Amino acid sequence: MIRRRLARTLMTASVLVGALATLNAGTAQAxxxxxxxxxxxxxxxxxxxxxxxxxxxxxxxxxxxxxxxxxxxxxxxxxxxxxxxxxxxxxxxxxxxxxxxxxxxxxxxxxxxxxxxxxx
Known part of the structure; x- marks a missing residue:
């Protein structure tokens, strides 16, 4: 149970980090x-x-x-x-x-x- 929660939390965090990196790259490409x-x-x-x-x-x-x-x-x-x-x-x-x-x-x-x- 704890492992599943941890895995879900880590997956969510990595998706958010990827989304933020994409947003910043868009600004840099201006x-x-x-x-x-x-x-x-x-x-x-x-x-x-x-x-x-x-x-x-x-x-x-x-x-x-x-x-x-x-x-x-x-x-x-x-x-x-x-x-x-x-x-x-x-x-x-x-x-x-x-x-x-x-x-x-x-x-x-x-x-x-x-x-x-x-x-x-």
Whole structure:
């Protein structure tokens, strides 16, 4: 009786672990296809991988999940977007990117983005 219960518990645990691994793998496989036309998109990791955020509007602060974690971006808007290290667009932008441009890896300003502003 105890052996059966233990075997069932272990089987349930292994199924749950497998399901969780599958969910995490889906997130890790995110890519540039997430970025819809008209959006400015950012990813946590290089090559458009990891956590993702996008907006067609100004973001004075991208939030704690993405703040100082951006490594790649794609500007799918029809205008320039500037990136800021400080919230509320304080100081000078550290980079401005033309419509349609992208970078799979920010080299000099990796993990410094706090906000971005659209210039229409």
């Amino acid at each position: 890519g540039s296809s997430q970025c819809k036309a008209g959006q400015f998109c950012i990813w946590e990791n290089s090559s458009y991988q990891g956590m993702f955020a996008s907006s067609q509007y100004d973001k004075s602060n991208v939030g704690s999940a993405m703040n100082d974690r951006t490594t790649s971006f794609w500007n799918r808007t029809d205008h320039t977007v500037c990136m800021y290290e400080n919230s509320n667009f304080q100081g000078e932008p550290f980079a401005c990117t033309a419509a349609g441009s992208s970078s799979p890896a920010l080299k000099s300003r990796n993990d410094t983005l706090t906000g971005f502003k659209h210039f229409r």
